[in-house]
Amino acid sequence: MWFTIGLITGLLFLWLFNMLKKKNLKLTWYEWLLGITGLALLIFTIQNLFGSFAEMESTAAAMFLLFVGLPSLILLAITWQLAARRAKKA
Template sequence: MELTPLWIVITAVIVLGLVQLFGWIKKNDAKPAWWVWGLGAIGLLLVLMAIQHYVGTMAEMYPTAAVMGAALFIVPGVILLGLFGWRLSASKS
């Protein structure tokens, strides 16, 4: 995988998002369980895999495979990220 502007922007957004997340956790004194972090990490990985699959498959000019494969990864990824946000907000003291 080469370093393209797409991945530079995605990395910057993830880093800024993590900074905001940890600031929110510190401000609200939230104490999430250890498994909540696993949900977030797996969800983020699945979303990144969906983006990579879509970009790579579109470069190979297979649009149907790109959409179907990306949907296969992004749906569970978004569900896990939603569960992560829900459990994180529920862990406020």
């Protein structure tokens, strides 16, 4: 599982760098920080979700998904909106 998650994450970063280079966009430091924090929280959520389900703790999985997974998605959405709005201005 971790090999697949690492492979997907690496491919997403490669795609992101190529897209930014092709469109001649640069992200600010706080956009990188928010994005990497959101991605780390999302990967942490996925790991704990699988672990909780493997131990037959579905309530713990649901609570972790709510309290950590939702903020990770919010951080990723904020990062996307900041970058999109700044790209629209330019």
